[in-house]
Amino acid sequence: EPEVTQTPSHQVTQMGQEVILRCVPISNHLYFYWYRQILGQKVEFLVSFYNNEISEKSEIFDDQFSVERPDGSNFTLKIRSTKLEDSAMYFCASSEQGNRETQYFGPGTRLLVL
Amino acid sequence: DAKTTQPTSMDCAEGRAANLPCNHSTISGNEYVYWYRQIHSQGPQYIIHGLKNNETNEMASLIITEDRKSSTLILPHATLRDTAVYYCIAASQGGSEKLVFGKGTKLTVNP
Numbered sequence: 261e262p263e264v265t266q267t268p269s270h271q272v273t274q275m276g277q278e279v280i281l282r283c284v285p286i287s288n289h290l291y292f293y294w295y296r297q298i299l300g301q302k303v304e305f306l307v308s309f310y311n312n313e314i315s316e317k318s319e320i321f322d323d324q325f326s327v328e329r330p331d332g333s334n335f336t337l338k339i340r341s342t343k344l345e346d347s348a349m350y351f352c353a354s355s356e357q358g359n360r361e362t363q364y365f366g367p368g369t370r371l372l373v374l
Numbered sequence: 375d376a377k378t379t380q381p382t383s384m385d386c387a388e389g390r391a392a393n394l395p396c397n398h399s400t401i402s403g404n405e406y407v408y409w410y411r412q413i414h415s416q417g418p419q420y421i422i423h424g425l426k427n428n429e430t431n432e433m434a435s436l437i438i439t440e441d442r443k444s445s446t447l448i449l450p451h452a453t454l455r456d457t458a459v460y461y462c463i464a465a466s467q468g469g470s471e472k473l474v475f476g477k478g479t480k481l482t483v484n485p
């Protein structure tokens with residue numbers, strides 16, 4: 261069964277450093293998403309991406325964040341200058357056209373900012 | 375999107391049916407009810423969704439009341455692996471594609 265994959269599974273970085281989280285969505289899906297979950301809190305939407313552009317973003321997704329689909333398979337989330345409060349699980353998800361709310365999530369990347 | 379209300383936690387015995395309720399009294403006519411679950415520290419997993427008819431798939435059944443103000447997710451024969459947080463989400467197809475997760479119901483399946 262096709263699945264969303266994410267790398268790395270864990271990332272430790274120093275405050276102020278840039279990090280790139282990578283995702284490989286399900287191959288025939290056209291919509292891509294990033295969510296995050298701070299420890300003990302709700303899963304929060306960050307951004308959705310379709311047709312090589314952002315279609316929706318939350319207030320959390322400020323200028324420090326960017327997304328890219330550099331090739332036909334990868335979808336990345338970049339945090340330019342990490343803050344302590346960026347420590348969280350980051351989940352990538354994808355969905356197919358016509359059924360965007362049925363989203364398939366990856367296993368997540370646990371980011372720890374020191 | 376309509377707000378949903380779920381109990382904070384529930385317990386169920388292994389092998390028995392788990393019935394998870396959700397209230398969505400302000401749901402609009404074009405909003406579907408989606409259920410996801412999150413097993414500890416894993417990514418959310420899609421379970422099922424419906425508009426007004428009852429739905430069943432290999433994972434669960436979804437019963438939606440006639441007035442659509444509430445629904446119940448049924449896991450017919452719960453196993454220990456079904457221990458997870460279950461989220462009920464109201465979302466309109468074709469509207470905003472973001473999923474708004476609440477706190478969900480923590481289901482514990484006991485041996």
